[in-house]
Amino acid sequence: DQQVKQNSPSLSVQEGRISILNCDYTNSMFDYFLWYKKYPAEGPTFLISISSIKDKNEDGRFTVFLNKSAKHLSLHIVPSQPGDSAVYFCAAILYNFNKFYFGSGTKLNVKP
Amino acid sequence: KAGVTQTPRYLIKTRGQQVTLSCSPISGHRSVSWYQQTPGQGLQFLFEYFSETQRNKGNFPGRFSGRQFSNSRSEMNVSTLELGDSALYLCASSLDRGLLNEQFFGPGTRLTVL
Numbered sequence: 001d002q003q004v005k006q007n008s009p010s011l012s013v014q015e016g017r018i019s020i021l022n023c024d025y026t027n028s029m030f031d032y033f034l035w036y037k038k039y040p041a042e043g044p045t046f047l048i049s050i051s052s053i054k055d056k057n058e059d060g061r062f063t064v065f066l067n068k069s070a071k072h073l074s075l076h077i078v079p080s081q082p083g084d085s086a087v088y089f090c091a092a093i094l095y096n097f098n099k100f101y102f103g104s105g106t107k108l109n110v111k112p
Numbered sequence: 113k114a115g116v117t118q119t120p121r122y123l124i125k126t127r128g129q130q131v132t133l134s135c136s137p138i139s140g141h142r143s144v145s146w147y148q149q150t151p152g153q154g155l156q157f158l159f160e161y162f163s164e165t166q167r168n169k170g171n172f173p174g175r176f177s178g179r180q181f182s183n184s185r186s187e188m189n190v191s192t193l194e195l196g197d198s199a200l201y202l203c204a205s206s207l208d209r210g211l212l213n214e215q216f217f218g219p220g221t222r223l224t225v226l
Contacts, residue, residue, distance in 0.1 A: 006154070043116065043202050043217025044155070089155055099168065102147075104154030 003027050004092050006103035013110050019077040021106050023090035026071065030092040035064060035075050038087045038105070047088075048075070080110045114139065116205050116218035124224045130191040133221045137184050137205030143167075144186040145215065146178060149200040158201075161186050162209050190223075198225045 005024045013019045021035075031052050036044035050057040050064045050073065057064050063076045077084055087107045093100040117136045125131050137144050146158040157170040161180035178188040184205070190197055200222050204215040 002154075041219060043204065043219050045217065046215065091155075099170075100157060102155035102157070104151075 004101045004103040010107040016079045019080040021075040032093040034091045036089045118218040135203030141205035147202040
């Protein structure tokens with residue numbers, strides 16, 4: 001039973017354009033959401049996060065949007081760069097239970 | 113500052129065997145978490161150790177166990193290996209508990225069960 005889902009296993013975008021990575025979740029009690037980026041042969045690295053009390057968080061080229069009514073969050077990368085090509089995981093946290101859940105990942109390919 | 117290190121990087125075992133994976137956290141980090149990554153399920157949380165005690169556990173069978181030593185190094189053990197245990201096992205460390213947005217991941221151990 002996957003509580004966090006990334007329905008698109010892959011995404012291809014032209015350099016300079018916007019990349020939009022999506023994530024859906026089922027538990028409305030999640031407190032916090034995170035995005036991680038993973039290159040091959042390396043562990044994931046933290047990218048950006050958002051609290052459930054907010055609907056947007058921005059950090060440079062990366063913006064995460066949270067739509068609680070739709071139980072949906074998205075990561076926008078503008079402008080996309082070839083170095084952004086990686087697998088992106090979203091994760092959700094239940095602080096009271098100190099548990100968190102990851103999506104299955106979306107592989108982003110940014111073409112030069 | 114050295115990052116999180118995991119040994120071995122690659123491992124091949126056969127069904128029924130057991131395996132022990134090792135994780136050395138970043139110096140000063142006291143919390144160590146373990147994850148399993150498979151193509152179908154993505155990243156799944158296994159357990160978290162802090163001060164040599166397991167603090168949290170994911171939904172994995174008892175064949176998966178771990179421990180943490182006084183120097184914060186951690187080991188994960190899988191007994192009676194099954195084909196489905198083939199995965200990338202990732203370890204992550206953080207300064208303290210709850211700092212999930214400040215976890216640093218190691219490169220992982222690729223386990224193949226034949």
